[in-house]
Amino acid sequence: MDVLTGWWDDYFWGALIVGKVFICSLGLMILFGLLGAMAKLSNSRVAQKIAGAYTVVFRGTPEILVILLLYFGSAIALTSIAQIFNPDIKFVDVPPFWAGTIAISIIVGSYATETFRGAFLGVNPGSIEAARALGMSDLQTFIYVRIPEMWRLALPPFGNHMLSLIKDTALISIIGLNETMFVAKQAITVTGKPFTMYIVVGAIYLGFSTIVTLFVMGVEKFGERTTIGAK
Amino acid sequence: MNDENNQPLIQMHGVNKFFGAFQALKNINLDVRRGERIVVCGPSGSGKSTMIRCINRLEEHNNGHIIIDGKELTDKVKDINAVRREVGMVFQSFNLFPHMTIVKNLMLAQQLVRKVSKVEARETAMLYLQRVKIPEQADKYPIQLSGGQQQRVAIARALCMKPEIMLFDEPTSALDPEMIHEVLEVMTDLARDGMTMICVTHEMGFARSVADRVIFMDAGEIIEEADPKTFFNAPKSERTKKFLSQILTH
């Protein structure tokens, strides 16, 4: 255990990065998911096709590949664009944090699209009819009837999407993100104890997973309490 | 085949059943002779289903004795299986095995529990399918049959095990009105052939024409029991009268 002395604060900062990635990717994932779901549910054939392609592409491609493509690809793209303005620029570096965060948001967003779509479709049509019959506007129906029912339906799979975001963060270490895996790699070269170091990484991620799972359970309880159930 | 000392086929003495703090059965005493047809009625939550489910151990009674054909029903698996061999049950929601054809539904338990050969099981199955008047459905899947047909298959499935006693737990409550008749017809035939049966039902016409005894339960207790004529024309208890007035006026 003393091999870990001196590394705890590095792990701490690494864990903080994991947290940062989570917060940023969570927002983006919800955005992509909602856009995709609304596109699929819209009347526009074009939107449906694009959203369809989105889900097929990113659910069928390995996450590591998307991360690599986005990271290396965007570096090249941005370099080319920058060279238009300033031909002396040799290379534009894309921070692994953003390449990775955007990549995992896009990927998990494609799953979230299906989840949100299913949840919107799962809203009881009777409730909507009742709202219309009572004279509520479309917007009011959306806010007060559709959304409350929809997020409760989406919650369990959404919890899984949040867990996916956390676990996919470890993949971003491959492109150099300075989170816990990265810290472990450095620690290993110094201490020569790969097992111990990676176990700590696992424990940190398990901790994050547990927090998210408990949070989701709490929200589910809240959702149940404030729903008029069959009891 | 006669019971020793002409004992009743089913004996329930002082049976109580609790679900946590809630008492579902209060001091139930009931004797059923071989060949008797009993109808049990009462409001929801009165414990009627619980009572018959205790007879084949789908529910466990907390105290009191239940004795079927001389064998006491206890925790022991041997005792439970011995009882289940002799007691057939028909459920409100049919519970046919959806992934098997009709004839396979009828054959499965025969082969597994009574260790009957495949050929013999099929013969018995077709015999009882004939009896419930739908032999042509043998190779279909349950989902392809109407509710009334499914319930008749369920009755046939229970009969294939050649039980001494048949329990019916609200067999027509989940059926569309036009299908209730075909199921009651089968049950009436069965009663005429001398099958000992306990039937939880709201079908009072059936009770009047078939039952030897009608039992009224409320809040876990047996309130009144009598032959159908007395029960419907001259009920003794206030609660019975109230119940009858509620269900017979529509």
Add this chain to the structure above:
Amino acid sequence: MSFDFSLIAESLPLMLMGIGITFKLLVISGVLGFCLAVGLLLMRISGKWYLNFPAQVYIYVFRGTPILVQIFIIYYGLPQFEWIRDSVFWAVLREPTGCAILALTLNTGAYVSEILRGGVLGVGKGLLEAGSALGMSARQKFIYITTPIAARLALPAYSNDVISLLKSTALASTITIADMTGIARTIVADTYAPYEIFMSLAIIYMIFTFGLQKLFGVIERYLGRYSRREG
């Protein structure tokens, strides 16, 4: 920025050489993982706390940590222990392929056991009561009633997991295995053409995914033949 199609044409055959390894990882881990999953499932539904609890802990740990961490712990971490290096398992654990298969198996086993458990829980209680009323033993009910129905219920989720497993095989490239992704990364390192290479690789995976989905569609139709009304 031009798209170099000739490069794709040259690289495709190289990447496809890795398909054998990808396939091997997928099938072996899939089969072994399934066996493990069945074992865990039986432990979970046994009703005995000394079987249920360890299974729950195992599943919790393996679903709560990133698979990349699990791979690294096995490949980089285990050699830290001399007793591992001296044991009979070393022949397998020394090779990256063996480590990858072990990690993927342990991981997918945890996920699949929960999927199977979901199927088992979905079997209608009334059906089991009918079995009891007919005098069937617990073992008979499990074999003839629970298993066929649970299999049909679990199939969609299981097919998703197999596709996840396929995507996880790409992570084998991080421990030097020359699967399709590994070969692709080598090519990209040489040619600096991430778009062409990674995109064509993504298409290969998508085709693979599509094939798996079609396969499971056939299986689903076969298993579900009793739940469709047309005779």
